[in-house]
Amino acid sequence: MTKFVFVTGGVVSSIGKGIVAASLGRLFKSREYSVSILKLDPYINVDPGTMSPFQHGEVFVTDDGAETDLDLGHYERFTETCMSRLNSVTTGSIYQAVINKERRGDYQGGTVQVIPHITQEIRERIHRVADNTNPDVVITEVGGTVGDIESLPFLEAIRQFRKDVGRNNVVYMHVTLLPWIASAGEMKTKPTQHSVKELRSIGIQPDVLICRCDRALKANIKEKLSEFCDVPVQSVITAQDASSIYEVPLILEKEGLAQQTLQLLNLEQRQPDLRQWQTLIENMASPQQGIEIAIVGKYIQLSDAYLSLVEALGHSAIALGSEVKLRWVDAEEIEANSPQTYLEDVSGIIVPGGFGIRGIEGKIKSVEYARTQNIPFLGLCLGMHCAVVEWARNIANIKEASSAEFDPDTPHPVINLLPEQHDVVDLGGTMRLGLYPSRLNLESRAYSLYQEEVIYERHRHRYEFNNAYRSLFLEGGYVIGGTSPDGRLVEMIERPDHAFFLATQFHPEFRSRPNQPHPIFLGFIDAAIKQHSFEIVPSVTKKAVQEMKVGMGETLPAEIIN
Missing domain, CATH: 3.40.50.880 (Class I glutamine amidotransferase (GATase) domain)
Structure with missing residues (x-):
């Protein structure tokens, strides 16, 4: 049956949940798993088609004519899989569907409420993506930040979702920021701790932490996060800033994100083929x-x-x-x-x-x-x-x-x-x-x-x-x-x-x-x-280019790049 990964965000907005979801999709595809990625957007607009580009950025259009969030463009580019209107869900579209059902009498005169009716509609949208293309994995990105009022119905829906498919078929992934405080000369974990606490307060325990940072996480930082957030230390993943978004799949591969996720989902550990992707990064570095x-x-x-x-x-x-x-x-x-x-x-x-x-x-x-x-x-x-x-x-x-x-x-x-x-x-x-x-x-x-x-x-x-x-x-x-x-x-x-x-x-x-x-x-x-x-005057050595390919100062093992 289809497995499900949910990606949430904490601490600040625009933290890169979409790139994480797209990168994980790329890593699954490199292992010959089929993938579809779904975006849950908390705004009340039915879709971004009438929203100002100054507020929302690009409106991405799918083959079937859906006007969607720009993250669907990342999903398609990273996974080389076409998305559809099923892959974009907004609060506006959810409430519109529920109100239409109420007007038709589908609820047989019952009182329509956020729970169970709104959350059930959200869950049905996630199931619809799985039923439509029957992928091995559906990755769902929840827009906004944990703690936002408008995101609560989506978070409650994904909490309920594990009852639909079974706990072993769901992974919760939380993307947070670890800021470096220059005056103190140290990286602070407290924002992440508070974000995870907020997530746990609504019934979701993250299985994996994706830590956005501007430098590598030291072992003691990972251990501290593991201890305070109740996440295995191997599931504390460094997502260090990269010069290009296309480096992120290689960074996350080196950190073991795909291997950890496959293990949590009880899926076969297959060897990835990332040769094309690594060649792309190499060519980017040497115009x-x-x-x-x-x-x-x-x-x-x-x-x-x-x-x-x-x-x-x-x-x-x-x-x-x-x-x-x-x-x-x-x-x-x-x-x-x-x-x-x-x-x-x-x-x-x-x-x-x-x-x-x-x-x-x-x-x-x-x-x-x-x-x-x-x-x-x-x-x-x-x-x-x-x-x-x-x-x-x-x-x-x-x-x-x-x-x-x-x-x-x-x-x-x-x-x-x-x-x-x-x-x-x-x-x-x-x-x-x-x-x-x-x-x-x-x-x-x-x-x-x-x-x-x-x-x-x-x-x-x-x-x-x-x-x-x-x-x-x-x-x-x-x-x-x-x-x-x-x-x-x-x-x-x-x-x-x-x-x-x-x-x-x-x-x-x-x-x-x-x-x-x-x-x-x-x-x-x-x-x-x-x-x-x-x-172009070369500004990096061949060794530096090799380091850039993985973004962490080390080359990928030969068995990974085949």
Whole structure:
């Protein structure tokens, strides 16, 4: 039967529960165990689709069109397993489901309460993930921090859950912070002790402690935590700060996290194959050249708003032996000044997705600058809309052209709503969401990158290319690289006379993986390297690179890396 691991957090938020869950998933996958990872988010929003990127960061979209927390992106990238709407659960979705059941009379007139009805609904969602794909292990990350009022129903639900499947089929893992107090010259365990005490007060005894820290834990610290938190010393795991999140699986492997978890779950101890992952870390540490990419965005104050984009750029750069330096450019700044002030000497320019009119004119200016200066350009979703508007105004000489999203009264809506979207009032979940096929033009750059006639990519948008302008667009020297299979919707545009000028209606960044870089990003980074790269001066020795691979100053045993 499926086994279950629950990951909770204490002391502070943003402690890295998602990376721990994703890393553990990677370690299980390296042992040929199938894995699914579930996120329980305590906010009352039904999903993050209508939440501000400044507050929540990126909205990650799954194949089946769920708008989810960015942690699901980590889960997919680390485990190379596609998640679905079943893998994202919020307080809002739980209460919505329970209220709908109450309205239908499912509770037969009974009083609906947090316990048992809310907690039962949460447990059913966890079981649903196991029943849907029948993985060997379901890892569940509980959002928030132990002690938060909004997290209590989720914690109570996972406490009850062990009765559903049996104590030997559940592991509770608690991630905490061990701060180093410089003035005292020592690491403090008290915050972790209090966090575990809080967790135990609601009936959950952690089986494993994951200790976030900026240096290795000494033996006496592990023994102290073992004594005070009632956790075996071998289950006190160091999670030391790493230079990259992709080092974390190797750090946790060296600490024995997977072996301890397998033992607690009564699963077979299999030898992991981490060779590809270790090669990834080695390549990250030894780039041959560097490039600088400008991201012209609306939410640059919070880089998490573009998390998948940043990761996708990194995946392709690693594969091509390069290092990417990002230049974050506020689109509103370009509106007031010359694009050259912000974009001169970059190796490539990206205009990413977003919503609303703020900063749009700056994005359009950035597209024009990339086109006229022959700088590799990649437009994503809203970036494609800006590229189409730039074409209409500056090449087709339609000066009043715009998108109906930016200007509902424009006489030339080169980007417009689909007819079926005109009467939509709700914002959440009403866009073209999830995986859709595109048929590629066999003469296009897009086809040369994908080497496939039909591709599948994830969408998140409401506005589309206006086909009334399609013939005029083609006369302007552009190529439509891909359309929907029926030819109705334009999915990709490009300029063949440019170093690299490609824009997509979809979000290719969602499907890039560390060991499987996305072909569009590979093409873009390759063009950027040819455009303008700089030499990387080696700053570490070969021995230091080997140490970096595991993040702890020692190499992995040969039997682990096979």
